Amino acid sequence: MVAAAEAALARWRERGEGARLDIATEMTAITFQVILDTMLSGGEGIDVEAAARKITDYLETLGKITPADLLQWPTWTRVALAPRGQRAMVFLKAMVDRMVERRRREPPRGDLVDLLMQAQDPESGRRMDDVLLRDNLLTFIAAGHETTALALTWSLYLLGRDPETAARVRAEVAQVAGEASLTDADVARLTFTRQVVQEAVRLYPSLPLMSRMCAEDTEAGGHPVAKGTFIFIPIYAIHRHRRLWRDPDAFDPDRFAPSESAGRPRFAYLPFGGGPRVCIGQAFALTEAVAILATLVRGATLEPDPGHRIRPVMRVSMRPQGGMPMTLRLR
Ligand code: HEM
Numbered sequence: 355m356v357a358a359a360e361a362a363l364a365r366w367r368e369r370g371e372g373a374r375l376d377i378a379t380e381m382t383a384i385t386f387q388v389i390l391d392t393m394l395s396g397g398e399g400i401d402v403e404a405a406a407r408k409i410t411d412y413l414e415t416l417g418k419i420t421p422a423d424l425l426q427w428p429t430w431t432r433v434a435l436a437p438r439g440q441r442a443m444v445f446l447k448a449m450v451d452r453m454v455e456r457r458r459r460e461p462p463r464g465d466l467v468d469l470l471m472q473a474q475d476p477e478s479g480r481r482m483d484d485v486l487l488r489d490n491l492l493t494f495i496a497a498g499h500e501t502t503a504l505a506l507t508w509s510l511y512l513l514g515r516d517p518e519t520a521a522r523v524r525a526e527v528a529q530v531a532g533e534a535s536l537t538d539a540d541v542a543r544l545t546f547t548r549q550v551v552q553e554a555v556r557l558y559p560s561l562p563l564m565s566r567m568c569a570e571d572t573e574a575g576g577h578p579v580a581k582g583t584f585i586f587i588p589i590y591a592i593h594r595h596r597r598l599w600r601d602p603d604a605f606d607p608d609r610f611a612p613s614e615s616a617g618r619p620r621f622a623y624l625p626f627g628g629g630p631r632v633c634i635g636q637a638f639a640l641t642e643a644v645a646i647l648a649t650l651v652r653g654a655t656l657e658p659d660p661g662h663r664i665r666p667v668m669r670v671s672m673r674p675q676g677g678m679p680m681t682l683r684l685r
Contacts, residue, residue: 355641355645355646356535356645358384358385358387358391359645360535362380362650363649363653366380366653370682370684371684372682372683373681373682374659374681374682375680375681376679377510377656377677377678378503378504378673378677378678379677381503381504381506382503384506384646385502386499388502389498389499391465392465392466393466393491393495394450394453394467395457395465399452399453405449408442408445408446411438411439411441412442412446413499413500414438414439446492446495447492450488450491451488453467454467454484454488454491455484457471458471466491466494467487470482470490470491471487497633500560501561501635502639504671504672505551506551507678508554508674509550509554509643510647510656510678510680511658512553512554512557513651514656514658515605516605519550519607520651520655523546523648524652526544526547527544527651527652528652530543536648536649540648541641541645541648544644544648547644548610548644549607549608550647551640551647552625553609553610556623557594558672559589559590559593560671561589561627561671561672562589562668562671563589563668563670564586564624566584567582567585568581568583568584568585587624589625590672592621592624593623598618598619598622599622653684653685654682654684654685655685656682657681658679659681662676662679
């Protein structure tokens, strides 16, 4: 994760002082590199550009709500309505199948692919077969790539507008790691940097809305809810609710200091969901976002473009419309 951020900084240095960068695209490139390194064998034997393109096609299909979803038509209609996404899925499955086959023959290297290959069901002792392994890897890629890139994009935007907070992050990184590359122990100690990421995904949750199909008749807040009802959980609105948060629209990472977090209702803060389907990648994503943010902030200051109006738009994930243009100041 740190290496991917350092490689991005090196690319930025080549672009030079004052370069205009689309930070949304830059963050996606970094998180994609992390996926290659942790889940796709470092990209060996993979056409990286084709893979990146197909992942985008696949995510765009997932990201569109079609009539098939709302009317609960059978899955094949969804596929028929999105041939590009379907082709991307076939491509990605074959790509990961080939990688899994190769990795089964190679010695372990300690990445996520190995962890999943070694994982054993605690009750049955069963391990994953190739199809289950491939589908898990593809799910991680789809769920973990853009979400983390967006968390970083919004973090850098908020820091760009708040030089004092950016200076606090930089001071923390210097105090914890000096000039050296960050280690995993350093990342765990970057508590204020972590609070910045936590605050960024409060204001701009990568997934601003969750949906559920009600499995049985029940009630919520005194209202009867019938089996089969479609329910939306508005994460974005909950995160800015005046009864749950002081000064809810302000960027203030100190609200995640332990003293202020104590006593906050668990479901006031849902960037990673909650309950049995809570994000399985939460720890991975937070570690990744903190490691990358800390590395970037120490090498560069990014200034938001004053002429660009930031409009968050929701496409399942919440992204800045037209990207996130920022000006590079090297440090
Ligand atoms: C900042 C980054 C991330 C955010 C904001 C995020 C957010 C979420 C949310 C809100 C859910 C719950 C969806 C629901 O209940 O309907 C979820 C589920 C999930 N996430 Fe993440 N996620 C992030 C990063 C990741 C990463 C890095 C991975 C994988 C390495 C990942 C893998 C998953 C998976 C597999 C699920 C489904 C879990 C299940 O249904 O049991 N996520 N995520």
